[in-house]
Protein backbone atom coordinates (compact mmCIF):
# COMPACT_ATOMS: atom_id res chain seq x y z
CA UNK A 1 0.00 0.00 0.00
CA UNK A 2 1.43 3.38 -0.96
CA UNK A 3 1.75 6.31 1.41
CA UNK A 4 -1.05 8.17 -0.45
CA UNK A 5 -3.47 5.29 -0.21
CA UNK A 6 -2.96 5.10 3.53
CA UNK A 7 -4.09 8.72 3.88
CA UNK A 8 -7.44 8.20 2.10
CA UNK A 9 -10.14 7.02 4.47
CA UNK A 10 -13.45 6.15 2.97
CA UNK A 11 -16.56 7.03 4.93
CA UNK A 12 -18.58 3.83 5.14
CA UNK A 13 -21.94 4.16 3.36
CA UNK A 14 -24.94 2.01 4.15
CA UNK A 15 -27.97 1.49 1.95
CA UNK A 16 -30.87 2.79 4.06
CA UNK A 17 -33.40 1.95 1.35
CA UNK A 18 -32.33 -1.69 1.34
CA UNK A 19 -32.23 -1.81 5.13
CA UNK A 20 -35.78 -0.47 5.30
CA UNK A 21 -36.95 -3.06 2.78
CA UNK A 22 -35.44 -5.87 4.86
CA UNK A 23 -36.63 -4.64 8.29
CA UNK A 24 -40.28 -3.67 8.56
CA UNK A 25 -39.92 -1.81 11.88
CA UNK A 26 -37.82 0.81 10.02
CA UNK A 27 -40.72 1.53 7.62
CA UNK A 28 -42.51 4.13 9.81
CA UNK A 29 -39.31 6.21 9.67
CA UNK A 30 -38.89 5.98 5.90
CA UNK A 31 -40.06 8.87 3.74
CA UNK A 32 -40.98 7.42 0.35
CA UNK A 33 -41.01 10.85 -1.32
CA UNK A 34 -37.50 11.90 -0.36
CA UNK A 35 -36.26 8.28 -0.14
CA UNK A 36 -34.70 9.19 3.21
CA UNK A 37 -34.93 7.80 6.67
CA UNK A 38 -36.10 10.14 9.42
CA UNK A 39 -33.44 9.99 12.10
CA UNK A 40 -34.76 9.79 15.64
CA UNK A 41 -33.29 8.07 18.70
CA UNK A 42 -35.50 5.09 17.92
CA UNK A 43 -34.64 4.79 14.23
CA UNK A 44 -30.91 5.21 15.00
CA UNK A 45 -31.14 2.37 17.52
CA UNK A 46 -32.79 0.15 14.92
CA UNK A 47 -30.30 1.16 12.22
CA UNK A 48 -27.36 0.33 14.46
CA UNK A 49 -28.89 -3.04 15.31
CA UNK A 50 -29.58 -3.94 11.68
CA UNK A 51 -26.30 -2.64 10.25
CA UNK A 52 -24.47 -4.77 12.81
CA UNK A 53 -26.62 -7.79 11.95
CA UNK A 54 -26.61 -7.43 8.15
CA UNK A 55 -23.12 -6.10 7.50
CA UNK A 56 -21.17 -7.69 10.32
CA UNK A 57 -23.22 -10.66 11.42
CA UNK A 58 -23.34 -9.36 14.99
CA UNK A 59 -26.45 -9.63 17.15
CA UNK A 60 -26.85 -7.09 19.95
CA UNK A 61 -29.49 -6.52 22.62
CA UNK A 62 -30.42 -2.87 22.53
CA UNK A 63 -30.57 -0.90 25.75
CA UNK A 64 -32.71 2.00 24.49
CA UNK A 65 -31.91 4.39 27.39
CA UNK A 66 -28.18 4.10 26.61
CA UNK A 67 -26.13 6.00 24.03
CA UNK A 68 -26.59 4.50 20.60
CA UNK A 69 -23.38 4.26 18.56
CA UNK A 70 -23.50 5.59 15.01
CA UNK A 71 -21.62 2.92 13.06
CA UNK A 72 -19.94 4.95 10.24
CA UNK A 73 -18.29 7.27 12.76
CA UNK A 74 -16.97 4.31 14.80
CA UNK A 75 -15.67 2.57 11.66
CA UNK A 76 -13.94 5.78 10.62
CA UNK A 77 -12.03 6.06 13.92
CA UNK A 78 -10.89 2.44 13.54
CA UNK A 79 -9.80 3.03 9.95
CA UNK A 80 -7.72 5.99 11.07
CA UNK A 81 -6.09 3.86 13.76
CA UNK A 82 -5.32 1.21 11.16
CA UNK A 83 -3.69 3.76 8.88
CA UNK A 84 -1.54 5.08 11.75
CA UNK A 85 -0.40 1.54 12.57
CA UNK A 86 0.38 0.90 8.90
CA UNK A 87 2.32 4.15 8.57
CA UNK A 88 4.43 3.21 11.58
CA UNK A 89 5.08 -0.32 10.31
CA UNK A 90 3.19 -1.79 13.27
CA UNK A 91 0.96 -4.08 11.25
CA UNK A 92 3.29 -6.94 10.65
CA UNK A 93 2.31 -10.17 8.92
CA UNK A 94 1.11 -12.82 11.38
CA UNK A 95 1.41 -10.46 14.34
CA UNK A 96 -1.78 -10.07 16.34
CA UNK A 97 -3.02 -6.53 16.74
CA UNK A 98 -4.34 -5.78 20.21
CA UNK A 99 -6.25 -2.69 21.23
CA UNK A 100 -7.67 -1.31 24.44
CA UNK A 101 -11.05 0.48 24.40
CA UNK A 102 -11.51 2.86 27.33
CA UNK A 103 -15.20 3.46 28.11
CA UNK A 104 -16.59 0.77 25.85
CA UNK A 105 -20.28 1.55 26.50
CA UNK A 106 -23.16 -0.95 26.45
CA UNK A 107 -22.23 -2.69 23.18
CA UNK A 108 -18.40 -2.77 23.11
CA UNK A 109 -18.98 -1.27 19.70
CA UNK A 110 -15.37 -0.46 18.78
CA UNK A 111 -14.25 -3.92 19.86
CA UNK A 112 -16.96 -5.69 17.85
CA UNK A 113 -16.16 -3.68 14.71
CA UNK A 114 -12.38 -3.90 15.20
CA UNK A 115 -12.62 -7.66 15.43
CA UNK A 116 -15.10 -8.13 12.58
CA UNK A 117 -13.39 -5.74 10.16
CA UNK A 118 -9.71 -6.17 10.99
CA UNK A 119 -9.57 -9.33 13.09
CA UNK A 120 -8.04 -7.42 16.01
CA UNK A 121 -8.24 -8.51 19.63
CA UNK A 122 -9.61 -6.04 22.13
CA UNK A 123 -9.77 -5.46 25.86
CA UNK A 124 -12.47 -3.02 26.94
CA UNK A 125 -13.04 -1.11 30.17
CA UNK A 126 -16.04 0.73 31.56
CA UNK A 127 -17.33 1.77 34.95
CA UNK A 128 -21.02 1.16 34.26
CA UNK A 129 -22.34 -2.18 35.62
CA UNK A 130 -25.24 -2.43 33.20
CA UNK A 131 -23.03 -1.72 30.18
CA UNK A 132 -20.43 -4.25 31.30
CA UNK A 133 -23.01 -6.96 31.76
CA UNK A 134 -24.68 -6.21 28.40
CA UNK A 135 -21.29 -6.28 26.65
CA UNK A 136 -20.48 -9.61 28.26
CA UNK A 137 -23.77 -11.06 27.00
CA UNK A 138 -23.14 -9.77 23.47
CA UNK A 139 -19.58 -11.10 23.39
CA UNK A 140 -20.68 -14.51 24.64
CA UNK A 141 -23.72 -14.87 22.40
CA UNK A 142 -21.68 -13.92 19.32
CA UNK A 143 -18.95 -16.40 20.27
CA UNK A 144 -16.27 -13.71 20.55
CA UNK A 145 -14.94 -14.48 24.07
CA UNK A 146 -11.53 -15.45 22.73
CA UNK A 147 -11.06 -12.10 21.03
CA UNK A 148 -12.80 -9.52 23.22
CA UNK A 149 -12.50 -9.15 27.00
CA UNK A 150 -14.58 -6.77 29.09
CA UNK A 151 -13.29 -5.41 32.41
CA UNK A 152 -15.11 -3.29 34.94
CA UNK A 153 -12.42 -0.76 35.51
CA UNK A 154 -11.61 2.93 35.38
CA UNK A 155 -9.67 4.29 32.41
CA UNK A 156 -6.99 1.84 31.19
CA UNK A 157 -7.67 -0.61 34.03
CA UNK A 158 -5.24 -1.65 36.74
CA UNK A 159 -3.40 -4.85 36.06
CA UNK A 160 -2.68 -4.76 32.37
CA UNK A 161 0.01 -7.25 31.58
CA UNK A 162 -0.34 -7.45 27.85
CA UNK A 163 1.08 -5.19 25.19
CA UNK A 164 -1.16 -3.18 22.91
CA UNK A 165 -0.48 -1.42 19.64
CA UNK A 166 -3.14 1.16 20.50
CA UNK A 167 -5.80 2.40 22.87
CA UNK A 168 -8.90 4.34 21.89
CA UNK A 169 -11.64 6.19 23.69
CA UNK A 170 -14.84 8.10 23.03
CA UNK A 171 -15.11 10.28 26.15
CA UNK A 172 -18.25 11.60 27.80
CA UNK A 173 -18.80 14.99 26.22
CA UNK A 174 -20.37 17.29 28.81
CA UNK A 175 -19.19 18.58 32.15
CA UNK A 176 -22.63 18.90 33.75
CA UNK A 177 -26.30 18.24 33.23
CA UNK A 178 -26.83 21.97 32.66
CA UNK A 179 -24.26 22.01 29.87
CA UNK A 180 -25.83 18.89 28.40
CA UNK A 181 -29.34 20.39 28.46
CA UNK A 182 -28.01 23.41 26.57
CA UNK A 183 -26.47 21.33 23.77
CA UNK A 184 -28.77 18.35 23.92
CA UNK A 185 -28.76 17.26 20.34
CA UNK A 186 -26.72 15.03 18.14
CA UNK A 187 -25.32 17.51 15.67
CA UNK A 188 -25.44 15.87 12.24
CA UNK A 189 -29.11 14.96 12.58
CA UNK A 190 -30.32 17.58 15.09
CA UNK A 191 -31.93 14.97 17.28
CA UNK A 192 -31.93 14.55 21.03
CA UNK A 193 -29.14 12.32 22.28
CA UNK A 194 -30.18 9.59 24.66
CA UNK A 195 -27.64 8.29 27.11
CA UNK A 196 -26.92 7.63 30.76
CA UNK A 197 -25.05 10.13 32.93
CA UNK A 198 -21.75 8.28 32.76
CA UNK A 199 -21.99 8.15 28.96
CA UNK A 200 -22.66 11.84 28.48
CA UNK A 201 -21.22 13.61 31.52
CA UNK A 202 -17.75 13.67 33.05
CA UNK A 203 -18.09 15.97 36.05
CA UNK A 204 -14.39 16.62 36.24
CA UNK A 205 -14.14 18.80 33.15
CA UNK A 206 -16.21 17.15 30.41
CA UNK A 207 -14.27 15.78 27.45
CA UNK A 208 -11.26 18.03 28.20
CA UNK A 209 -11.06 16.67 31.77
CA UNK A 210 -11.52 13.08 30.62
CA UNK A 211 -8.78 13.29 27.98
CA UNK A 212 -6.41 15.00 30.45
CA UNK A 213 -7.01 12.09 32.81
CA UNK A 214 -6.28 9.64 29.96
CA UNK A 215 -3.01 11.50 29.33
CA UNK A 216 -2.12 11.55 33.06
CA UNK A 217 -2.77 7.80 33.39
CA UNK A 218 -1.06 6.88 30.13
CA UNK A 219 2.41 7.35 31.64
CA UNK A 220 1.87 4.15 33.67
CA UNK A 221 1.36 2.23 30.41
CA UNK A 222 4.02 3.93 28.32
CA UNK A 223 5.83 0.68 27.53
CA UNK A 224 2.66 -1.39 27.15
CA UNK A 225 0.60 0.72 24.76
CA UNK A 226 2.30 2.16 21.69
CA UNK A 227 -0.34 4.66 20.47
CA UNK A 228 -2.76 6.21 22.92
CA UNK A 229 -5.71 7.99 21.33
CA UNK A 230 -8.98 9.70 22.05
CA UNK A 231 -11.85 11.08 20.06
CA UNK A 232 -12.46 14.82 20.43
CA UNK A 233 -15.92 16.25 19.80
CA UNK A 234 -15.25 19.99 20.09
CA UNK A 235 -12.70 21.93 18.07
CA UNK A 236 -11.94 24.13 21.08
CA UNK A 237 -10.78 21.01 22.97
CA UNK A 238 -8.04 20.28 20.42
CA UNK A 239 -5.80 23.26 21.28
CA UNK A 240 -6.27 22.68 25.03
CA UNK A 241 -5.22 19.05 24.69
CA UNK A 242 -2.18 19.90 22.55
CA UNK A 243 -1.17 22.43 25.23
CA UNK A 244 -1.60 19.76 27.91
CA UNK A 245 0.53 17.22 26.02
CA UNK A 246 3.29 19.83 25.72
CA UNK A 247 2.94 20.71 29.38
CA UNK A 248 3.46 16.99 30.14
CA UNK A 249 6.65 17.07 28.01
CA UNK A 250 5.25 14.68 25.45
CA UNK A 251 7.17 14.88 22.19
CA UNK A 252 5.23 12.55 19.92
CA UNK A 253 1.62 13.55 19.28
CA UNK A 254 -0.60 14.61 16.40
CA UNK A 255 -4.21 15.19 15.43
CA UNK A 256 -6.24 13.48 12.69
CA UNK A 257 -9.70 14.59 11.69
CA UNK A 258 -12.65 13.23 9.80
CA UNK A 259 -16.08 14.35 8.78
CA UNK A 260 -19.42 12.52 8.87
CA UNK A 261 -22.18 14.56 7.25
CA UNK A 262 -21.61 18.11 8.44
CA UNK A 263 -19.93 17.09 11.65
CA UNK A 264 -16.22 17.14 12.10
CA UNK A 265 -14.43 15.03 14.68
CA UNK A 266 -10.78 15.04 15.77
CA UNK A 267 -8.62 12.26 17.13
CA UNK A 268 -5.60 12.97 19.26
CA UNK A 269 -2.78 10.41 19.20
CA UNK A 270 0.18 10.40 21.54
CA UNK A 271 3.03 8.00 22.23
CA UNK A 272 6.03 7.64 24.52
CA UNK A 273 7.78 5.63 21.81
CA UNK A 274 9.59 6.76 18.69
CA UNK A 275 7.30 5.57 15.88
CA UNK A 276 6.29 8.48 13.65
CA UNK A 277 3.00 8.54 11.75
CA UNK A 278 2.54 10.60 8.60
CA UNK A 279 1.73 14.24 9.31
CA UNK A 280 2.05 16.33 6.15
CA UNK A 281 0.01 19.32 7.24
CA UNK A 282 -1.48 20.63 10.43
CA UNK A 283 -4.04 23.30 11.16
CA UNK A 284 -2.87 23.30 14.76
CA UNK A 285 0.29 24.79 16.20
CA UNK A 286 2.94 22.57 17.80
CA UNK A 287 2.25 19.48 15.69
CA UNK A 288 5.44 18.24 14.07
CA UNK A 289 5.33 17.74 10.31
CA UNK A 290 6.89 14.35 9.55
CA UNK A 291 6.44 14.11 5.78
CA UNK A 292 7.54 16.77 3.29
CA UNK A 293 6.96 16.81 -0.45
CA UNK A 294 10.17 17.46 -2.36
CA UNK A 295 11.49 16.18 -5.71
CA UNK A 296 14.75 14.33 -5.06
CA UNK A 297 17.29 12.50 -7.13
CA UNK A 298 17.38 9.09 -5.48
CA UNK A 299 20.31 7.72 -7.47
CA UNK A 300 22.52 10.66 -6.50
CA UNK A 301 21.46 10.33 -2.86
CA UNK A 302 22.28 6.63 -2.85
CA UNK A 303 25.79 7.29 -4.14
CA UNK A 304 26.60 9.68 -1.32
CA UNK A 305 24.89 7.64 1.42
CA UNK A 306 27.40 4.83 0.81
CA UNK A 307 30.15 7.03 2.15
CA UNK A 308 28.44 7.43 5.53
CA UNK A 309 28.53 3.77 6.61
CA UNK A 310 28.65 2.48 9.33
CA UNK A 311 26.93 5.58 10.76
CA UNK A 312 24.13 5.33 8.24
CA UNK A 313 22.63 2.32 6.45
CA UNK A 314 20.07 2.24 3.70
CA UNK A 315 18.19 -0.18 1.48
CA UNK A 316 15.61 0.06 -1.28
CA UNK A 317 12.09 -1.20 -0.56
CA UNK A 318 10.67 -4.22 -2.44
CA UNK A 319 9.32 -2.02 -5.25
CA UNK A 320 12.70 -0.38 -5.61
CA UNK A 321 11.53 3.23 -5.59
CA UNK A 322 11.94 4.18 -1.93
CA UNK A 323 15.05 4.34 0.19
CA UNK A 324 14.85 3.31 3.84
CA UNK A 325 17.62 5.06 5.73
CA UNK A 326 18.70 4.21 9.27
CA UNK A 327 21.18 6.41 11.10
CA UNK A 328 22.40 7.01 14.64
CA UNK A 329 24.14 10.34 14.22
CA UNK A 330 23.87 13.39 12.01
CA UNK A 331 26.77 11.96 10.04
CA UNK A 332 26.17 14.30 7.06
CA UNK A 333 27.09 17.40 9.08
CA UNK A 334 30.45 19.18 9.27
CA UNK A 335 30.45 18.92 13.07
CA UNK A 336 30.18 15.14 12.82
CA UNK A 337 33.10 14.93 10.40
CA UNK A 338 35.20 17.16 12.67
CA UNK A 339 34.30 15.05 15.71
CA UNK A 340 35.19 11.88 13.84
CA UNK A 341 38.67 13.24 13.11
CA UNK A 342 39.36 13.63 16.83
CA UNK A 343 37.50 10.61 18.22
CA UNK A 344 38.22 8.18 15.38
CA UNK A 345 35.04 6.16 16.14
CA UNK A 346 31.64 7.36 17.36
CA UNK A 347 29.17 5.07 19.13
CA UNK A 348 25.85 4.22 17.44
CA UNK A 349 23.34 4.37 20.28
CA UNK A 350 19.97 2.66 19.85
CA UNK A 351 18.33 5.58 21.68
CA UNK A 352 19.56 7.90 18.92
CA UNK A 353 18.26 5.76 16.08
CA UNK A 354 16.34 7.54 13.30
CA UNK A 355 14.68 6.04 10.24
CA UNK A 356 13.78 8.12 7.19
CA UNK A 357 12.06 7.14 3.97
CA UNK A 358 13.07 8.96 0.82
CA UNK A 359 11.12 8.61 -2.42
CA UNK A 360 11.52 10.70 -5.60
CA UNK A 361 8.68 12.90 -4.26
CA UNK A 362 9.05 13.15 -0.53
CA UNK A 363 11.02 12.61 2.59
CA UNK A 364 9.43 11.08 5.64
CA UNK A 365 10.47 10.69 9.24
CA UNK A 366 9.49 7.15 10.21
CA UNK A 367 11.21 6.61 13.53
CA UNK A 368 13.25 8.55 16.05
CA UNK A 369 13.20 10.86 19.01
CA UNK A 370 15.00 13.85 17.52
CA UNK A 371 13.09 16.22 15.28
CA UNK A 372 16.33 18.18 14.88
CA UNK A 373 17.96 15.16 13.22
CA UNK A 374 15.06 14.92 10.76
CA UNK A 375 15.25 18.65 10.03
CA UNK A 376 18.99 18.46 9.55
CA UNK A 377 18.73 15.47 7.17
CA UNK A 378 15.96 17.19 5.24
CA UNK A 379 18.04 20.39 4.93
CA UNK A 380 21.04 18.34 3.77
CA UNK A 381 19.00 16.60 1.02
CA UNK A 382 17.25 19.79 0.02
CA UNK A 383 20.56 21.61 -0.39
CA UNK A 384 22.33 18.91 -2.37
CA UNK A 385 19.88 16.58 -4.13
CA UNK A 386 16.87 18.59 -5.23
CA UNK A 387 15.86 17.73 -8.80
Ligand SMILES: C[S@@+](CC[C@H](N)C(=O)[O-])C[C@H]1O[C@@H](n2cnc3c(N)ncnc32)[C@H](O)[C@@H]1O
Nearest residue numbers: 069103104105126127128154155170171198199
Ligand atom coordinates in the same frame (compact mmCIF):
# COMPACT_ATOMS: atom_id res chain seq x y z
C1 LIG B 1 -19.50 8.57 25.23
S1 LIG B 1 -19.63 7.00 25.97
C2 LIG B 1 -18.85 6.01 24.72
C3 LIG B 1 -19.41 4.62 24.63
C4 LIG B 1 -18.87 3.82 23.42
N1 LIG B 1 -17.45 3.70 23.46
C5 LIG B 1 -19.28 4.47 22.12
O1 LIG B 1 -18.42 5.06 21.46
O2 LIG B 1 -20.45 4.42 21.79
C6 LIG B 1 -18.41 7.08 27.25
C7 LIG B 1 -18.24 5.79 28.03
O3 LIG B 1 -17.20 5.99 28.99
C8 LIG B 1 -17.57 5.33 30.19
N2 LIG B 1 -16.80 5.95 31.28
C9 LIG B 1 -17.06 7.09 31.97
N3 LIG B 1 -16.10 7.32 32.87
C10 LIG B 1 -15.20 6.31 32.75
C11 LIG B 1 -13.99 5.98 33.40
N4 LIG B 1 -13.50 6.74 34.38
N5 LIG B 1 -13.32 4.86 33.02
C12 LIG B 1 -13.80 4.07 32.01
N6 LIG B 1 -14.96 4.34 31.37
C13 LIG B 1 -15.65 5.43 31.73
C14 LIG B 1 -19.06 5.55 30.28
O4 LIG B 1 -19.69 4.64 31.16
C15 LIG B 1 -19.47 5.38 28.83
O5 LIG B 1 -19.79 4.04 28.55
